[in-house]
C-alpha cells in the first residue's frame with residue numbers, strides 16, 4: 304500500500320526525478336536484501352522488507368516539499384542545497400512519517416538506527432540487517448562494480464553470518480535487481 | 488585427566504544441553520575441554536528456537552486461559568486482531584539471556600574453553616574450526632563429542648518461506664497472531680504450538696497422516712488434549728495426506744490434500760520432525776557414517792563406532808528431549824574418563840507442554856500389554872480432586888499402569904494442568920522400586936494434586952480385591968510407531 308501511494312506522487316518532483324527514482328530503486332533493493340537476510344536469521348521477514356522499503360522515504364518527501372517551497376516562495380536555493388537538506392533530515396522525517404502513518408513504532412526505531420545499529424536500545428539485529436542491506440543495495444546498483452562473492456562488513460559479525468550465508472545472500476542479487484526493475 | 492599429546496582431552500561440538508553438560512562433566516573429571524559453538528551465544532537451539540521460547544509464549548497462553556477459567560466467565564479476555572506475538576513474550580529476552588548467562592557461567596566455572604565457529608572433522612582426533620571471517624584453526628583432542636543438535640525436517644512438497652509458511656525454528660518470528668493457522672504434523676512440537684495458538688484464539692487445524700496425534704501415548708490421554716483443543720476452536724484432521732503446501736501470493740497459505748480438498752489459513756506451520764545436524768560435519772573424515780534416518784548410532788554410553796567419538800542429544804534421535812540430552816552428555820564423559828560401565832537410571836520422563844499438559848514415565852498401558860501380556864490400570868479423573876476444582880482445572884486424568892496382578896508399578900501417564908511436575912513424584916517411586924500400595928498408604932497434603940496418586944492406586948487395589956480382569960492384548964488402543972519429537 305505504502306509502495307503504491309509513494310510511487311504515484313514522488314515521481315513528479317520536478318528537477319529531482321532522477322534522484323527520486325534512484326532513492327526508490329535503492330529502497331526496493333534494500334528491501335529485497337533485508338528480507339533475504341532476515342529469512343536466513345529466522346527473523347521476521349515482513350518487518351525487514353518494510354524497513355528496507357521505508358528507510359529512505361523521507362528523502363523524496365523532503366525533495367517534494369522543498370522544491371514546492373522554492374517554487375512557491377521566491378527563495379533562491381540551489382538544487383544542491385535542497386539535496387543536502389534532504390540528506391540531512393531524511394531519517395528523522397522517515398521516522399515521523401512512519402508514526403503518522405500509524406505503522407508500528409519498532410519500524411521507526413529500526414529506521415532511525417540505520418546508520419548506527421550499535422546504538423539502538425532494542426531491535427539491534429533488525430537494525431544490523433537494514434544497515435547491511437543498504438550497503439548491499441548500493442553495491443548491487445553500482446554499475447561499475449562487480450558483485451563480489453564475499454564481503455567484509457561490520458554487521459556480518461553482529462548477525463553471525465558465515466561465508467556460506469553471505470555467499471547465499473549475494474548470489475541472489477541478479478534476481479533481486481530483475482524484480483526491482485520490473486517493479487519500477 | 489587423560490595423558491595425551493593432543494591440544495585437549497575433549498572437544499565438544501555444540502553448546503546445547505547435550506554439549507554443555509558433556510563439557511562440564513569432562514572438566515569436572517579433570518579434563519581440558521574446548522567447546523565449539525557456531526552461534527554467538529551458548530545454549531543451543533533449545534534456548535534460541537526450541538524449549539525456552541515456546542514455553543514462554545505458552546506461559547502467557549496459560550495465564551490468559553487460567554484467568555478466563557478462574558474468573559468463572561465474569562471476565563472475558565479479548566484482543567485486537569493485530570496482537571503482536573512479541574507483546575505476549577515480553578519476558579522472552581530476559582528469560583533467554585538469563586539461561587544463556589547461567590550456561591556460560593557454568594562453562595566458565597568449569598574452565599571450559601570456548602571457540603566460536605563451525606566445526607568439521609579432519610580425522611577422528613582433529614577438528615577444523617571455521618570462523619565467520621573464513622579463517623580456519625585446528626584443534627586436536629583425545630575424545631570428541633558430537634552434540635550438534637537438530638533442525639526442522641521440511642518436506643520437499645512445502646515451500647517454507649519463513650514468512651507465511653513456517654517451521655518450528657521460525658514460527659515465533661511472526662509478528663502478529665494470525666487469525667487462522669494450519670499445523671502439519673501430530674507430534675509433540677506440532678501439538679504444543681497448535682494448542683498454544685488455539686488457546687490464544689487462533690483458529691487452528693492440525694493435519695496429520697495418523698488417525699490421532701501423539702501416537703506414543705495411550706489414547707485416553709490424547710482424548711483429554713483433543714477435548715480441550717476442540718473447545719478452543721481447534722480441529723484435528725487425522726488420516727489425511729497432504730500433497731503440497733504453498734502461499735497463494737496474496738493472503739493465504741494453501742494446503743492441498745490428496746483427494747483434491749484445499750485448506751486455507753493465514754499461516755501454516757510445518758512440524759513434521761527434525762533431522763540431525765550432521766551434514767556439514769564431514770563425519771566420514773572421522774570414519775563415521777550416519778544411519779538411514781540420518782542419526783549417529785551409539786551404544787548405551789553414547790559411544791559411536793569410532794571409540795574416541797561420542798554422540799549425544801538430538802544427533803542420536805529419540806527421545807530428543809533437553810532433559811535426556813543433558814544426561815547423555817554426562818554419561819558419555821563418565822564413560823570416557825572413568826570407563827564407568829554402569830549407566831545410571833535410564834528412566835526418562837517425557838513432558839509434553841500442550842494445553843493442558845501431559846507427562847509420562849515408564850511404560851504406557853499399550854506397551855505393558857505388549858511386553859507383559861496384560862496390564863492393570865488405576866485411573867483418577869481430575870474431576871475427583873478437590874485441588875483441581877479449586878484451580879478450576881478439572882479436565883485431566885492420572886493413570887497408574889501396573890503389571891497384571893496390580894502390584895508392580897510399570898508406568899505413569901498424566902494429562903492435565905501440572906502434569907509435567909506431578910509425574911516426578913511417580914518417577915521417584917519407580918526409582919525406589921515402590922509398589923502401587925505405597926501410594927495408597929502414604930499421606931499427602933490436602934488439597935493437592937498428589938492426592939490423585941492415592942486415588943489411582945486405590946482404584947487398582949479395588950480392582951485387585953474385586954478380582955477384576957486386567958486389560959489384555961485385545962484392548963483397542965490405536966498404535967503408531969514410537970514417537971520421536973516432531
Ligand SMILES: Cc1cc2nc3c(=O)[nH]c(=O)nc-3n(C[C@H](O)[C@H](O)[C@H](O)COP(=O)(O)OP(=O)(O)OC[C@H]3O[C@@H](n4cnc5c(N)ncnc54)[C@H](O)[C@@H]3O)c2cc1C
Nearest residue numbers: 501503504505525531532533537606636800801807808809
Ligand atoms: C519447539 C521446540 C520445543 C521443545 N520443547 C522441549 C521441552 O519442552 N522439553 C525438552 O526436554 N525438550 C524440548 N525440545 C527439544 C530440545 O530442545 C532438544 O532435544 C535439545 O535442544 C537437544 O539438545 P542438543 O544439545 O542435542 O542440541 P541443540 O540444543 O540443538 O544444540 C546444538 C548446538 O550445536 C550447534 N552446532 C550445530 N552444528 C555445529 C557445528 N558444525 N559447529 C559448531 N556448532 C554447531 C548449534 O548452533 C547449537 O547451538 C523442544 C524442541 C523444539 C524445537
